[in-house]
Amino acid sequence: MIVDMNSYTANRGIAAIDPAHALPEERMRHYLYQSVGLEPWLGSDTDSGPEMPYGDNYFEITSKGLTRELAMWATTAKFWTG
Numbered sequence: 001m002i003v004d005m006n007s008y009t010a011n012r013g014i015a016a017i018d019p020a021h022a023l024p025e026e027r028m029r030h031y032l033y034q035s036v037g038l039e040p041w042l043g044s045d046t047d048s049g050p051e052m053p054y055g056d057n058y059f060e061i062t063s064k065g066l067t068r069e070l071a072m073w074a075t076t077a078k079f080w081t082g
Contacts, residue, residue, distance in 0.1 A: 004035035037061030 008028050015022035033039040037060045043051030060067050 004031045008032045035060055035067075037067065 008031065011022050011028045015025070030039060034041045040057050041054070041060050042056065043053045045051070062068060
C-alpha cells in the first residue's frame with residue numbers, strides 16, 4: 001500500500017515534468033485501488049497479463065478492515081514484543 005501510493009505520487013510528478021515518460025493515470029489508479037482494497041490485488045504485471053498468484057478475487061483488506069500488509073507488521077510486532 002505504501003509503495004503503491006509513492007509510485008502513484010512519483011508518476012504524477014513525472015507526468016508534470018515529462019508526460020511522455022509517465023505511465024497512464026488509469027493504470028496507476030489500478031495499482032493504487034488494488035493496494036487499498038477497492039479492486040482485487042492481481043500481483044505483478046507480466047507480458048501475458050497480471051500474475052494473479054492468489055486468483056482474481058484476493059483483496060488487500062481483511063474482514064476486520066486491516067490491510068494485509070499492515071496485518072503482517074502487526075503480527076510480527078506482537079511476536080517480538082510479546
